[in-house]
Amino acid sequence: MTQGILQADGLCKSYGRKTVLENLSLTLRPGKIYGLVGRNGAGKTTLLGCLSGQNPFQKGSVTYDGAPVWENQDALDHICFSRELPVTLMGSRNNLKMQNYLDAAALFYPNWDPDYAARLLDLFHLEKKSKVYALSQGQRSMVTILIALASRAPLTILDEPAAGLDVVAREQFYRLLLDDFAQTGRTFVISTHIIEEAASVFEEVLFLDAGKIVVSGPVDELLAQFYAVSGLAEEVDRACQGVTVLSARTIGRRKEAVIRGTPAPEADVDRSPLGLQQVFVALCGHGAEQI
Amino acid sequence: MLRTIRFLWRNCSPVFLLFAGYLAVMMVYAALGGGTREDYDLLWSYYKMSPMVAFLLFFSFETAAGGSWLNLALSTCCTRRRFFWANQLFLLLAALVLTAILGLCVMLPGWMGWDWVVPFLSLSELPLFFLSTAAVGELAHLLGLLYPHHPKLGILCTTLGILLWLFATVWNALSTLGVFASPFPLLSVLILGGLSLAGLLGSARITGAAAVR
Numbered sequence A: 001m002t003q004g005i006l007q008a009d010g011l012c013k014s015y016g017r018k019t020v021l022e023n024l025s026l027t028l029r030p031g032k033i034y035g036l037v038g039r040n041g042a043g044k045t046t047l048l049g050c051l052s053g054q055n056p057f058q059k060g061s062v063t064y065d066g067a068p069v070w071e072n073q074d075a076l077d078h079i080c081f082s083r084e085l086p087v088t089l090m091g092s093r094n095n096l097k098m099q100n101y102l103d104a105a106a107l108f109y110p111n112w113d114p115d116y117a118a119r120l121l122d123l124f125h126l127e128k129k130s131k132v133y134a135l136s137q138g139q140r141s142m143v144t145i146l147i148a149l150a151s152r153a154p155l156t157i158l159d160e161p162a163a164g165l166d167v168v169a170r171e172q173f174y175r176l177l178l179d180d181f182a183q184t185g186r187t188f189v190i191s192t193h194i195i196e197e198a199a200s201v202f203e204e205v206l207f208l209d210a211g212k213i214v215v216s217g218p219v220d221e222l223l224a225q226f227y228a229v230s231g232l233a234e235e236v237d238r239a240c241q242g243v244t245v246l247s248a249r250t251i252g253r254r255k256e257a258v259i260r261g262t263p264a265p266e267a268d269v270d271r272s273p274l275g276l277q278q279v280f281v282a283l284c285g286h287g288a289e290q291i
Numbered sequence B: 001m002l003r004t005i006r007f008l009w010r011n012c013s014p015v016f017l018l019f020a021g022y023l024a025v026m027m028v029y030a031a032l033g034g035g036t037r038e039d040y041d042l043l044w045s046y047y048k049m050s051p052m053v054a055f056l057l058f059f060s061f062e063t064a065a066g067g068s069w070l071n072l073a074l075s076t077c078c079t080r081r082r083f084f085w086a087n088q089l090f091l092l093l094a095a096l097v098l099t100a101i102l103g104l105c106v107m108l109p110g111w112m113g114w115d116w117v118v119p120f121l122s123l124s125e126l127p128l129f130f131l132s133t134a135a136v137g138e139l140a141h142l143l144g145l146l147y148p149h150h151p152k153l154g155i156l157c158t159t160l161g162i163l164l165w166l167f168a169t170v171w172n173a174l175s176t177l178g179v180f181a182s183p184f185p186l187l188s189v190l191i192l193g194g195l196s197l198a199g200l201l202g203s204a205r206i207t208g209a210a211a212v213r
Helices: A044-051 A098-108 A114-124 A137-151 A167-184 A195-199 A219-223 A233-239 A276-284 B002-031 B042-048 B050-075 B080-112 B123-146 B151-176 B186-208
Strands: A006-015 A018-028 A033-038 A059-064 A079-082 A155-159 A187-192 A204-209 A212-218 A226-232 A244-251 A254-260 A270-273
Touching (some): A006 A044, A018 A044, A018 A059, A033 A044, A033 A195, A044 A079, A044 A155, A044 A187, A079 A137, A098 A137, A098 B050, A114 A137, A114 A167, A137 A167, A167 A187, A167 A195, A187 A195, A204 A219, A204 A276, A212 A219, A212 A276, A219 A276, A226 A233, A226 A276, A233 A254, B002 B050, B050 B123, B080 B123, B123 B151
Parallel strands (some): A033 A187, A079 A155, A155 A187
Antiparallel strands (some): A006 A018, A006 A059, A204 A212, A226 A254, A226 A270
8 A cells, every 4th residue: 555645734623712723734744753742732632633534623624645534535544543542432431342443443444464463462461352441541552552553554643652551561662663664664643742762763753732833843853953051141142142042041140041043152151952852841841841 | 335334233243143032032932832812921021022122222232333333433544424324224234134033033933833922013014113123223323423422412302202203103003903094004104214314314414523532
């Protein structure tokens, strides 16, 4: 199955008066692992739901290889959005069994790999007859990972796959993901809160804040744009000339700042590159780091 | 479309098995001398209630299916349109299967020569049983779709639907007993057809805008 480009253009989505996605546009190119990073309530799951045709939206368009995704089975056959299994369904506990989910996935995903699914079931020590409400959060995450990987969909989307997984299981997941990616080269989109761990897996990141993509691009290029500078206040101010200061903190005569751009070379300051998590906090933390 | 019908069929097979199992027990009861006019025991009541059991089983299943199976199918990237039409086909198919199972059990005493058995339904009533089952399926599916997000509206619609359905069933029973001049229960057919159509239109509207939860 060939891989295509998923494109969202001017996407708007609101629940009642609450705007969740605001004129959002993005392009996901084939053969990459994208990380979608955002705070709680930023609209990550809603965005992924809209991209995969699972959630309706009010304005804009989502296309896969130029064809609309909404209600288009040909396009949807290329996409798997494996979201967290709901513990409640229809106002009561979710009595569906894991088997129901696996059967549905086997029926609806054209490239479903039953052998791989069976291997992952063994690897994760999951029982097919378990009811969803009785699974721990980690086990539910494992089921979503299993469905996503075994779907073999050219565009595979995972929503918070690492939520609830212990550190060993997370490592296992990242290894499986990278093995699969090396083998198939399919596109993955992974939303996560656990940024530092996943940073080495992502090729490109999308930072979502208040319903908008604030930054997107290759991780290396992104990290090269941000610095933390510290030193005497006047030197830091000199270093910050002509660049965007994202946050600054003064302690006595010393000052620390997070900047986007290259600090002035003549300034006598300590400069250090930022990790992805620090960049995210600087861009989307809204001053949280100053508390 | 075929994938979705297979999905629904696979999940609904317990209903057919349960109903067939129930009727098998009732047929054993009839074979052992039950099902006569003189019987007034508990099994006789169950025997006479056989068509109602089909409605109850189908109603329970379709109510659950409305919300759960739609959500599950959409979360595995099935389109709403396909699910809706597959579900309509499936409802017809399920009503046909239930009617066929019931029809077999209506005819079985005759084939086996159990002349003491009073059938729980006459063969001429099977088409109406089919229509009633289809209407129950549509109503139950609509309730399943409505209930999670609009419970009050769901209960109101279903109560109204069930009252009309009961009225149609009673009207049919009275027609069969010869209370009315014409034995053809036109009003029952119209009510059941109307209920099916209302359920279908309601389901179409809700399914078309459904979001995965």
